[in-house]
Amino acid sequence: MTRILVFSTNAISDMGIDLAGSSHVDYPVGVETIAVPCSSGINPAWIVHAVKSGFDGVFVAADGPECSYLNDCVARTGKVIERAQALLKEDGLDPARVKTAAICSVCSEPFVNHMKQFSRALEALAIPPAAPA
Amino acid sequence: MTGRRIGVVVCQCGGNISDYVDTEKVRETIEKDADVVSAQVQMFACSDAAQQDAIREIREKKLDGVVVCSCSPKLHTATFRAMAERAGLNPYQYTQVNIREQDSWAHTHDRGGATQKAIHLARAGVARTALSEPLEKIRVETLPAVVVVGGGVAGLRAALELSEMGISVHLVERAEELGGHVARWGNLFPNDKVGRELVHGLISAVRARENIAVYLGAELLEKSGRLGAFQVKLRTRSKETVELTVGSIVVATGFEPYAPQAGEFGYGLPGVVTLPEFKELLATGARPLAYQGRPVRSIAYVYCVGSRESPDRSGRTYCSRYCCSATSHIATVVNGLDPSVRQYHLFRDIRTYGRYEALYEKALRGGSVYLRYSEEDPPSVTSSDGQLVVKVKDRLLAGEEVELRPDLVVLVTGMTPRENSELTQALKLPVGKDGFFREVHVKLRPVETVMDGIFIVGAAQGPKNVAESVASALAGVSKAGALLMKGYVNLDPLVAAVDPNLCLWCEECLKACPYGAVRPVEAGDKQIAEVSSLLCKGEGACVPACPKQAISVRGYTNEQVTAMIDALAQEAA
Structure with missing residues (x-):
């Protein structure tokens, strides 16, 4: 089973994820969520720690331009992701294991699609490249 | 364990x-x-x-x-x-x-x-x-005083109600007089109340209050302090600085009518006016209806000017809400002045919602003709020998082109946010993609901002008609009143905190904090960061900025989140 850790935000994206469940729309069961106040406040080290602890990937369900705390939340979250990807690279891990997208408070369908696509992309990463003939 | x-x-x-x-x-x-x-x-x-x-x-x-x-x-x-x-x-x-x-x-x-x-x-x-x-x-004392920024219909109504609660009000208006846009308007929908009179009634009531101070030609320059006790600096007309301490701030700065570009739907040609300009013309009450000395026998209204634009054109993707109803109402006013004036409405969609639908019905019954255009194929407005020529492809006639030769073209212009960069900066208020002030939650917390104790009311928050602006003003009043009348408020303690052992005061958290909540303090032989739990919003922007992982938000500390990840990762037996 592909395991994805999602960081959601209390005020916005966690509600979008809730709505997927309230609408009884299934998404991969390997998806587990930790809600934080704002995506700009995620420590890149948490993302790296998750990948090293056994999660195949980390998805940051960001506030996007709707963030009520910060006008530049998108840029700040972008920096968090870049930093996490750089740290993964340093450790020889694929930066494609981190992904982000803005998930609004009613974005249940985009969230589910992201989870399905990311899950498939991570499965593909897990297949070791064919040995040279 | x-x-x-x-x-x-x-x-x-x-x-x-x-x-x-x-x-x-x-x-x-x-x-x-x-x-x-x-x-x-x-x-x-x-x-x-x-x-x-x-x-x-x-x-x-x-x-x-x-x-x-x-x-x-x-x-x-x-x-x-x-x-x-x-x-x-x-x-x-x-x-x-x-x-x-x-x-x-x-x-x-x-x-x-x-x-x-x-x-x-x-x-x-x-x-x-x-x-x-x-x-x-965190328990903080609150002062029963409010600054209301903006003296239009929303600000005036807010000031009066706060005053009624026994709260002192400082009403700050940038212009030289109170009243805002509504003061220049005549009959308003839905009940034909005259805007001028409506506002003048409110102004006299405000002037009669002992606990309302009015500052004209004044602007709010600076704000410091916190919910319950903000220090606010105003610059008055005479360039003096006034310092006030208030418990809460109500922002009622309203809107700016959309100003069409030269040439946009013929704007700039004689006889092409905007909706507010036409409202002012009607408010003069002159009969018969004339524009610049020439009688007006026919009018073409072009709807959705500066509203509902494609995102690739502008940030004005929103509907301005009031214009369809206002224009349908105006058509009935013109009809009342002279039923023989022909009126053509070039619309995209008619949004006379709720009870305002009756205005549309009334305009139709009065002989108004509605022609539906699409954004991709908008009407053209030109002038030929001093005669305005409007061409529109009517979607309801399978795109057949209709040519009109009206005496007056009214561009039904929407609402845009006001230029308020100084105020926005001073109050650190978030602004949405559309440029209006942004509330915490569009449905559940419509007048609150992420800045505790600062409320946004009226059209400053987004397009509204007068009734909606006043409803929003009263919502802001009840929120401010609830905050101030108890005399204290309890704040959520889930804010950032610094580990004094790890912090080396590199200023990164200070730079990352948009709320001015971080400052250096002496701790033994070194400087460390200190977070004001009254100013911190707990969003954690400082967390990824700290190179020492010395700052974290309570309830979401490094140790807690790491332990949560470990717990999730652990195979369930």
Whole structure:
């Protein structure tokens, strides 16, 4: 089973994820969520720690331009992701294991699609490249 | 293993959870975990009986942390925090784990998987709780005084109501007179009340109040302090600085009518005017209807000018709400002046919502003709020998081109945000993509901003008609009143805190904080950062900025989140 850790935000994206469940729309069961106040406040080290602890990937369900705390939340979250990807690279891990997208408070369908696509992309990463003939 | 004594309640939610998750398996698995000294299954954890059970368990087993695995934290965090408090447990040592919206309901076809996930989530909740600290709400005193910025219809109405509550009001208006846009308008929908009179009534009432001070030609320059006691600096007409201390700030700065570009739908040609210009013309009450000395026998209205534009054209993708109703109403006013004036409405969609639909009906019955155009193929307005020529492809006539030769073209212009960069900067208010001030939650907290104690009312928050602006102003008044009349307020303590052992004061957190909540303090032989829990919003922008991982948000500390990740990652036995 592909395991994805999602960081959601209390005020916005966690509600979008809730709505997927309230609408009884299934998404991969390997998806587990930790809600934080704002995506700009995620420590890149948490993302790296998750990948090293056994999660195949980390998805940051960001506030996007709707963030009520910060006008530049998108840029700040972008920096968090870049930093996490750089740290993964340093450790020889694929930066494609981190992904982000803005998930609004009613974005249940985009969230589910992201989870399905990311899950498939991570499965593909897990297949070791064919040995040279 | 932390030596904590944590109790876990697994809720079945009457089948909403237990139909898809083996709640008993969750209970027996979690019961064996370190730090867990009590684990129960309840049919409805939020019921009185279940809460009584939990309270007894907290007291008898001397629990120092509680985890309820049930529905979304949005629904019952407050319920269970209160329950914890009744049992003598600090409410911030309670954690709600979402195994309904984010588990049972999302994985209805995989009972085994959903049960494993519930165990993971429950363990993450336990891990977080095991590292929780007792926190106290922050109690702050509040002063019964308010600055209202903007003296239009919303600001005036807000000032009067606050004054009525016994709260002192400082009404600050940038222009040289009170009244805003409405003061220049004549008959308004839906009841033909004259805007001028409406506003002048409010102005006299404001002037008669002893506890309202009016500052004209004045601007708000600076704000410091916190909810309940803001220090505000104004610059008055005579360039003097006035300093005030107030408990709350109500922003009622209104809108700016959209100003069309030269040539946009013929704007600039003689006889092409905007909706507010036409309203002012009508407000003069001159009869017969004439524009620049020439009689007006026919009018073409072009709707949605500066509203509902494609995102690739501008940020004005929104509907300005009031214009369809205002224009339908104007058509009835013109009809009343002279029923022989022909009126053509070139619209995209008519949005005379609610009771304003009656205005559209009335305009139709008065002989108004409606022609529907599309944004991709807008009408053209030109002039030929001093005669205006309007060409429009009517979608309701299968795109057939219709040519009109009206005496007056009225561009039905929408609302745009005002230029308020200084005020926005001073108050640190968030602004939406559309340029209007942004509320915390569009439905549930429509006049509150992320800045506690600062409220946005009227069209400053987005397009509104007069009735909606006043309703919003009164909402802001009730929020400010509720805050100030009690004399104190309790703030959530989930804000950032600094580990003095790790901090080396590199200023990164100060640079990252948009709220000015960080400052350096002396700690022994070094400087460290200190966070004002009154100014901090707890969003955590400082967290990734700190190179030493010395700053974190309470409830979401480095240790807590790392432990949660470990707990989730652990294979559920």
